[in-house]
Every structure is written in C-alpha cells, then in structure tokens.
Amino acid sequence: MTNRNTSYFCFLSLLLANLAFHSTPAAVPAIFVFGDSIVDVGTNNFIPECRGKANFPYYGIDYPGSTKVVRMKEQIQQFSTVCGNLTEILGAEAAADMLSKSLFLISAGGNDLFEYQLNMSKKDPNLPEAQEMLRIISSTYQIHLRSLYDLGARRFGIVGVAPIGCCPLERALGTGECNKEMNGLAQAFFNATEILLLNLTSQVQDMKYSLGNLYEITSEVLDNPQAGGFKEAQTGCCGNGSYNAESACNIGAKLCPNRREYVFWDAIHPTERAAKLAARALFGGGAKYATPVNFSRLIGD
Numbered sequence: 001m002t003n004r005n006t007s008y009f010c011f012l013s014l015l016l017a018n019l020a021f022h023s024t025p026a027a028v029p030a031i032f033v034f035g036d037s038i039v040d041v042g043t044n045n046f047i048p049e050c051r052g053k054a055n056f057p058y059y060g061i062d063y064p065g066s067t068k069v070v071r072m073k074e075q076i077q078q079f080s081t082v083c084g085n086l087t088e089i090l091g092a093e094a095a096a097d098m099l100s101k102s103l104f105l106i107s108a109g110g111n112d113l114f115e116y117q118l119n120m121s122k123k124d125p126n127l128p129e130a131q132e133m134l135r136i137i138s139s140t141y142q143i144h145l146r147s148l149y150d151l152g153a154r155r156f157g158i159v160g161v162a163p164i165g166c167c168p169l170e171r172a173l174g175t176g177e178c179n180k181e182m183n184g185l186a187q188a189f190f191n192a193t194e195i196l197l198l199n200l201t202s203q204v205q206d207m208k209y210s211l212g213n214l215y216e217i218t219s220e221v222l223d224n225p226q227a228g229g230f231k232e233a234q235t236g237c238c239g240n241g242s243y244n245a246e247s248a249c250n251i252g253a254k255l256c257p258n259r260r261e262y263v264f265w266d267a268i269h270p271t272e273r274a275a276k277l278a279a280r281a282l283f284g285g286g287a288k289y290a291t292p293v294n295f296s297r298l299i300g301d
C-alpha cells in the first residue's frame with residue numbers, strides 16, 4: 001500500500017447511508033459527518049489537495065461514492081463556513097435549532113494509531129510513550145468536539161476504533177495473526193474516549209452523545225464470521241499479495257467473486273455487508289455496542 005498513513009479510507013461511509021436510511025426524516029434535520037475514511041462518502045474528491053482519495057475502481061463498486069482523508073481540524077473549519085451560511089439563510093435561531101437536532105457522526109483515531117505504529121517500534125499500550133500518545137490524541141479530540149459544540153452541535157454519534165490489529169494489512173505485516181498491540185491501543189483509545197466524553201459533557205450544557213463500540217461489534221464478527229454469514233474474515237476481497245493486503249485495490253487488483261462473503265473489502269476497510277451489520281448494531285443495539293444510549297435513542301429523544 002502506498003500512503004499507509006492516509007489510507008484508512010472508506011467504507012463505514014455506508015454506515016452513514018444506513019443510519020440515514022434508518023432514521024425517519026422527522027428525527028433529524030441533517031447528518032453531519034466528520035472524521036476518517038470509515039465514514040466518508042466521497043465529498044472530499046472535490047478537495048484538490050486531499051491525498052487519500054479512492055475515486056477509482058474497484059472502490060464504489062456497490063456504491064456511487066468514494067473516499068478520502070482530511071484532518072478533522074480542516075473539516076471543522078469548512079463546517080464553520082457552512083454554519084455561517086445556515087445562519088444567513090435561516091436566521092440565527094432557526095439555524096441553531098436545526099444544528100442542535102442534527103446528528104454529528106464522527107469517526108476518528110484509527111489513523112492516529114496507524115501513524116503511531118509507523119513511528120514506534122513498540123506498541124504496547126501500557127508503555128509510557130503509548131500513554132502519552134493516547135493522552136495527546138484524546139485531548140486533541142476533546143478540543144475538536146468542543147469546537148463543534150461551540151458551533152451548535154448537540155448530538156454526537158461517536159464511532160470508536162475497530163480491532164485494527166486484525167485487518168488484512170496487519171496480518172500481512174506480521175505473522176498472519178492479529179496484532180495484539182494494535183488491538184490493545186484501539187481498546188485503550190475507546191477507554192480514553194469514554195473519559196473525555198464524560199469530561200466534556202460535565203463542562204457544557206445539553207450535549208448528548210452515543211459512543212459506538214466498533215471494537216466490540218467487529219470483534220464479534222471476527223470471532224464468529226459464520227454467524228454473520230461470512231466465509232472469509234482474514235483476507236480482503238480486493239487487493240493482491242498476502243491477505244490481499246500488499247497492493248492497492250485498483251483496476252489491476254484481484255477482486256473476489258463474492259464480496260458478500262468477506263468481512264474486509266481491502267487491506268483495512270470493511271465490506272458493505274460488514275458495514276451494514278455495524279450500522280445496525282450502533283443504531284439499535286444494546287449497551288455493549290453503544291453507550292450510554294444507542295444512536296436511535298440519541299436522535300430520537
């Protein structure tokens with residue numbers, strides 16, 4: 001893979017599509033999406049300087065969109081312009097009302113952990129440098145969430161990091177097993193996110209959130225793929241080399257005949273079917289999948 005640290009693009013974007021599909025029009029006036037490729041629907045193809053695009057086949061094979069990575073800070077800057085425009089069009093009060101009822105879907109952290117992996121030879125989440133990295137990324141995350149709150153966001157649907165140590169890329173880089181340290185970092189990041197959300201909600205009024213445990217949801221699928229109707233939970237559907245994780249999913253790559261049987265689409269991202277399962281769990285699942293309420297409750301109340 002080229003550009004590994006920008007390549008966490010894509011496919012829970014379908015998560016967004018699915019959430020939008022499940023929510024009744026009355027429930028949320030809008031869904032605003034921030035973060036990495038897990039929730040991207042291709043809007044950033046319009047940003048010339050963006051490096052992490054996936055606007056080439058076989059991406060989008062089932063879905064006419066594609067993907068990117070732009071830093072959250074820049075996304076929030078763009079959103080701030082959108083807020084200005086909304087205020088201009090609707091008036092301050094109606095704009096604030098609309099924003100406060102909208103769902104802010106946010107996925108972040110995975111790319112930071114991949115970057116940390118590139119930076120560091122040891123990834124044990126208990127090491128002081130790992131603790132320090134987690135402290136920095138979670139305090140930065142808190143600052144970004146606060147910025148969104150200050151712009152009028154009130155309902156936050158936060159998606160945690162999946163067990164990225166089990167993605168085809170990590171298997172190919174290692175011995176074929178899941179990378180336990182990367183999984184440990186993903187869990188530690190979830191814990192840190194839980195703490196920062198408690199901290200943030202204690203400082204502001206009327207903020208509601210649902211923290212999705214993508215780690216738990218994905219682990220259950222990986223532990224028992226057959227239960228979800230999957231036949232392959234290690235190799236990506238599209239790519240080449242070991243675990244189909246050693247080259248990009250482009251027009252020359254190998255493409256599996258039945259992607260519905262695969263958990264992973266490429267070296268890092270889930271297939272549409274896997275994303276749909278995750279979306280359902282976040283939206284309507286119990287406390288182990290989303291806490292303190294599920295996404296449906298978040299937008300419903």
Ligand SMILES: *[C@@H]1O[C@H](CO)[C@@H](O)[C@H](O)[C@H]1NC(C)=O
Nearest residue numbers: 081082083084085086088089
């Ligand atoms: C939004 O506002 C910015 C400046 O505030 C302006 O440049 C832009 O054209 C506006 N966009 C729309 C869609 O009105």
Ligand SMILES: *[C@@H]1O[C@H](CO)[C@@H](O)[C@H](O)[C@H]1NC(C)=O
Nearest residue numbers: 112113115116117118119133
């Ligand atoms: C990785 O190293 C770069 C360059 O030193 C640094 O800017 C970045 O913050 C590091 N990232 C992580 C997640 O440790």
Ligand SMILES: *[C@@H]1O[C@H](CO)[C@@H](O)[C@H](O)[C@H]1NC(C)=O
Nearest residue numbers: 125184185187188189190191
């Ligand atoms: C995360 O928190 C749970 C309990 O809330 C704990 O059991 C687990 O060990 C923690 N994991 C990490 C990696 O910090």
Ligand SMILES: *[C@@H]1O[C@H](CO)[C@@H](O)[C@H](O)[C@H]1NC(C)=O
Nearest residue numbers: 139142146195196199200203
């Ligand atoms: C809570 O947030 C504030 C910033 O708003 C920060 O200074 C403080 O360290 C945070 N506390 C914890 C426990 O993370």
Ligand SMILES: *[C@@H]1O[C@H](CO)[C@@H](O)[C@H](O)[C@H]1NC(C)=O
Nearest residue numbers: 239240241247251252253254
């Ligand atoms: C895929 O890998 C095989 C060898 O395993 C090689 O012959 C083939 O050229 C590769 N295809 C692409 C598109 O990289």
Ligand SMILES: *[C@@H]1O[C@H](CO)[C@@H](O)[C@H](O)[C@H]1NC(C)=O
Nearest residue numbers: 283284285286287294296297
């Ligand atoms: C998810 O939220 C819905 C809507 O509030 C609720 O009816 C349902 O019980 C929740 N699901 C679980 C499994 O807790």
